[in-house]
Amino acid sequence: MDLTKTNKTHEFEEIHLFGTKFHKLTVCQLIEYIVKAAKLNQKTIIGNVNIRGMNFAWEKSWYKNFYNQADLVFCDGFGVLLGAKLHGNCVDKKHRMTCPDYIENLAKACESNQVSLFLLAGKPGVTDQAIAKLTKVAPQLRIAGHHGYFAKSGWENEAIIEQINQFKPDVLYIGFGMPLQESWILENIDKINAKVFLPLGACLDFYTETVYRGPQWMTDAGLEWLSRLLTEPRRLWKRYIIGNSLFAYRVFLEYLSQRINRSSN
Structure with missing residues (x-):
């Protein structure tokens, strides 16, 4: 798909790091944008950037292009x-958002705006658990899914x-991990009947607690990476050790x- 044909018109400030863009927005603005985009008769790509994503953008030109040509890129790091x-x-901490913290609010917003959601992620059984949890908080949500394996x-x-x-989902959530999920979107978007593509x-x-994120105080302080490192060294x-050091350098x-x-100027 030629991502340059997508609609990038919105009010969010662009921030550039390593020549790679992301947008300055809050989680409420993100959810509102997703719901609005799901009502449009076009395909919208929403990316998310963290240290790993920035390192991939530095090393892979196609990955940098994915971010720079996406309709919206929010910060998750x-x-x-x-x-x-x-x-x-x-920028401050309100401009960083991580999906497990807002996925239920997204589900409620989709339910109230009659926006459907398809989850494509996780090991067999994880998607079913997530759907069961989400339908408890948004019982009228039209939702389906399939594992990512x-x-x-x-x-x-x-x-x-x-x-x-x-x-025919309005929003397609793809969770294969970076950079596979972004590559899969690029290779398949023209064949998929969905409005919003959300890797x-x-x-x-994390939402189903299949993988341990760490205590809330660590995730709130930006130390989720340390908790995960200690859990799966x-x-x-x-x-995290090499990637974070490379990013800082x-x-x-x-x-x-x-x-x-x-x-010099």
Whole structure:
């Protein structure tokens, strides 16, 4: 899909880091935007950026293009906010949002606006648990789903797309993790009958408590990464120890470059 054809008209301030954009908005504004976009007769892509996403954008040109050509990109990482602050942007914690904290409010907003939702994420059983929880808080919500453990090409992928198209969701939540979920959207969006494409990673795993996020005080303080690292050190040490260090180095490198350019001018 040519993402340059999508509609980017909205009121949110753009912030750029490493030449990659995200928008300055709150969770209430995000939910309102999703619901409004779901009513339009066009396809809308909403991205989310965190340290891992910024590192991918630095290393992969197609990934940077995904963010820069998406209709809306919200921040899901305190590290990104800190990097943006270092570069002179006026942002604070209200401009960072993580899906498990607002997914029930999103479900309620979808229910009250008659917006349907399809969940495509998680191991077998996780989506069913999430649907059961969401229908308790939004009993009239039109919702369906399928787990994310399927071949992302070939007949199995086509069968999943057919299932989505039969449901015709207004909002399609995709949770395969970065960068697979974004790549899958780009490869399949033209074949999918949905309005809003919303990649949200492991949100359902956290929401259903299949994966431990850590205590609330740590997530509120931007230390969710540390809790996850302590819980799964063998799997996540590269992502957080090396990835976070790389991000900090790149932020500092760009900061120095900007200072040098300003002084030379």
